[in-house]
Amino acid sequence: MSDAVSPTPRLSRALALGAYLLSGLLIAWYLVTMWLMVHPQVSADYRAYYIDQTTTCMNQPVSGAYQFGTLVSFLPDGRDLQKTIRVCGWEGPAGDGMHAVGTSARLRFNPMERPASMALMLSMIAIRRDGVPAQTVSVSLDGEKLADLDVGSGAPSTFKLPIPAGVAVKPGPIEVLLDFPTAQQMGPTDPRTRWRSIKLQSAGLVAN
Amino acid sequence: MTVAMASPSARAVPLSLRLFGIALGFAVLGLVLRYLAFAVTVKDASILTFAEGMCRWDCGWYVRLAETGYDPFPVPTMINAGNWAFFPLFPLLIGALRFVTGLPTMPLASAVSVALSIGASMLAYPLLGRNIRAFTLFAAFLLCGPFSIYFTTFYTEVLFLFLTLAVFAALGQKRFLLAGLLAAALSATRIVGVFIVFAILVEVWRAHRAGGGTWRTFIPATLRRPDLVLAFALAPLGLFAYLTYLHLSIGDALAFNHVQRAWGRPLGLPPVFVWNALNAWPQSGFLPSSSQVSGLVTVIGYGLIGVMFWQRRFAMAIYSLICLTLPLFAGMASIVRFNAGLAPMILTLTELLARRSWLFWLALLLLAIGTCFGAVGWLTGYLALV
Numbered sequence: 001m002s003d004a005v006s007p008t009p010r011l012s013r014a015l016a017l018g019a020y021l022l023s024g025l026l027i028a029w030y031l032v033t034m035w036l037m038v039h040p041q042v043s044a045d046y047r048a049y050y051i052d053q054t055t056t057c058m059n060q061p062v063s064g065a066y067q068f069g070t071l072v073s074f075l076p077d078g079r080d081l082q083k084t085i086r087v088c089g090w091e092g093p094a095g096d097g098m099h100a101v102g103t104s105a106r107l108r109f110n111p112m113e114r115p116a117s118m119a120l121m122l123s124m125i126a127i128r129r130d131g132v133p134a135q136t137v138s139v140s141l142d143g144e145k146l147a148d149l150d151v152g153s154g155a156p157s158t159f160k161l162p163i164p165a166g167v168a169v170k171p172g173p174i175e176v177l178l179d180f181p182t183a184q185q186m187g188p189t190d191p192r193t194r195w196r197s198i199k200l201q202s203a204g205l206v207a208n
Numbered sequence: 209m210t211v212a213m214a215s216p217s218a219r220a221v222p223l224s225l226r227l228f229g230i231a232l233g234f235a236v237l238g239l240v241l242r243y244l245a246f247a248v249t250v251k252d253a254s255i256l257t258f259a260e261g262m263c264r265w266d267c268g269w270y271v272r273l274a275e276t277g278y279d280p281f282p283v284p285t286m287i288n289a290g291n292w293a294f295f296p297l298f299p300l301l302i303g304a305l306r307f308v309t310g311l312p313t314m315p316l317a318s319a320v321s322v323a324l325s326i327g328a329s330m331l332a333y334p335l336l337g338r339n340i341r342a343f344t345l346f347a348a349f350l351l352c353g354p355f356s357i358y359f360t361t362f363y364t365e366v367l368f369l370f371l372t373l374a375v376f377a378a379l380g381q382k383r384f385l386l387a388g389l390l391a392a393a394l395s396a397t398r399i400v401g402v403f404i405v406f407a408i409l410v411e412v413w414r415a416h417r418a419g420g421g422t423w424r425t426f427i428p429a430t431l432r433r434p435d436l437v438l439a440f441a442l443a444p445l446g447l448f449a450y451l452t453y454l455h456l457s458i459g460d461a462l463a464f465n466h467v468q469r470a471w472g473r474p475l476g477l478p479p480v481f482v483w484n485a486l487n488a489w490p491q492s493g494f495l496p497s498s499s500q501v502s503g504l505v506t507v508i509g510y511g512l513i514g515v516m517f518w519q520r521r522f523a524m525a526i527y528s529l530i531c532l533t534l535p536l537f538a539g540m541a542s543i544v545r546f547n548a549g550l551a552p553m554i555l556t557l558t559e560l561l562a563r564r565s566w567l568f569w570l571a572l573l574l575l576a577i578g579t580c581f582g583a584v585g586w587l588t589g590y591l592a593l594v
Contacts, residue, residue: 019434189474
């Protein structure tokens with residue numbers, strides 16, 4: 001009885017040995033690569049967004065360049081000024097504001113001028129959805145919670161939130177995190193990165 | 209005379225030349241028909257803007273890949289969707305040719321795509337049982353059909369299809385080592401290409417059985433054949449090369465998979481997605497919605513896989529089953545394109561349509577008409593085609 005796969009193309013001993021050796025090397029390489037697959041060497045931001053999926057907002061390295069006192073429009077007319085302060089979690093602008101997408105969004109302000117007493121201005125409107133008259137927006141600055149805001153869908157709401165002195169005078173950019181605990185899944189198959197909550201109409205830092 | 213019967217003058221022309229002539233004829237006809245669709249759909253259309261004008265949706269990503277390579281992290285344009293999701297071989301090939309020739313990307317990519325489609329048709333001929341009617345339909349499907357946009361612009365489907373046919377042609381001749389080498393290229397073209405290894409396995413098993421081998425002797429007999437061992441080891445080479453590159457450049461070998469999150473693709477069960485698609489009725493009119501078209505094409509795809517099983521083409525059937533089902537876990541997006549680019553599907557479909565003369569001519573006519581509709585749908589953003 002034949003136990004061969006099929007009539008074998010006769011290889012010389014050296015060629016056969018070479019083929020086995022090459023196969024072994026390839027398999028070793030694949031094993032190393034598989035080890036690398038489960039041991040990525042990436043930044044915390046990358047890991048949080050792409051791998052662990054603990055955030056829907058991928059921290060992008062925008063500069064935060066910003067003129068203190070300016071209220072930046074997040075309507076289509078403010079595209080140029082938005083660029084340097086919108087970090088992630090925003091899509092648009094649409095006609096009446098910039099859609100927040102996902103369960104959080106970030107802004108970054110790095111003004112040259114920094115009075116000790118300043119406030120964060122936010123103008124927002126909630127998305128319209130039956131049975132969901134309002135959205136909650138949790139605002140944090142540099143990792144410290146500042147306020148929970150109720151944003152209605154009927155008309156834009158404007159908030160002036162005093163910034164703690166410690167945050168205002170410290171060097172480096174001011175990181176604003178907006179969490180949307182009541183964000184809505186709009187379609188049955190929409191992933192969390194597509195959930196909707198509010199539209200931002202303007203944002204800025206002003207004297208308090 | 210029918211297409212299947214050759215006249216004495218036709219016999220004087222070498223077969224390969226006749227086949228080439230047929231494919232070339234469809235390439236020219238398809239080009240003319242797509243251009244007409246382009247001219248009536250796009251404002252200020254001209255020959256000079258034709259190649260770029262047909263480049264829609266993912267094509268733009270491939271152009272950028274060929275011209276500037278893969279994104280670093282963070283992506284310079286500060287978007288989450290890095291271009292790591294796109295497998296490298298075809299854009300790499302076009303990028304290299306662009307570097308050598310200095311030609312602009314889209315005309316070059318279109319010309320290479322047409323050449324690969326003609327080549328794929330030639331490779332398909334023996335796999336179609338040397339049936340010239342089936343060959344004619346196959347060539348028309350690629351070069352002058354509603355889905356010819358995928359095979360004549362800048363999409364990875366054309367190389368994927370070409371290499372798939374090359375692997376099956378090599379397997380048909382029991383040239384397993386060559387099949388392994390081609391599979392390595394296939395696995396660098398699209399992620400599902402790596403599953404061609406199962407087709408190789410099936411064919412090795414069949415050869416083993418034909419030689420009187422049994423289940424018990426299969427693995428020892430295979431291991432005694434260095435060419436087979438090397439073929440299996442080579443098959444995923446393209447994929448692993450890309451994984452290594454991603455680890456070295458991004459730090460994450462699975463970046464191609466992880467980045468899918470940025471596209472907002474849902475995750476779910478294929479039957480649920482297909483059922484939902486089939487039930488997505490249009491809001492007005494009688495024409496099926498684009499979701500329904502995607503659902504219908506998927507059902508036809510599974511039907512064709514059933515035919516492959518029935519015809520005992522197990523290697524093709526298993527490979528197609530994996531290639532069709534895996535993407536469905538991420539929804540129906542691009543599923544028409546994935547079906548159209550699966551070589552065994554087109555082989556089976558064209559064989560079936562070539563069985564009757566009247567069906568052959570009808571299919572040919574519909575393909576030609578479909579070229580215009582496909583191109584117009586493509587240019588006007590018909591979502592099922594994306």
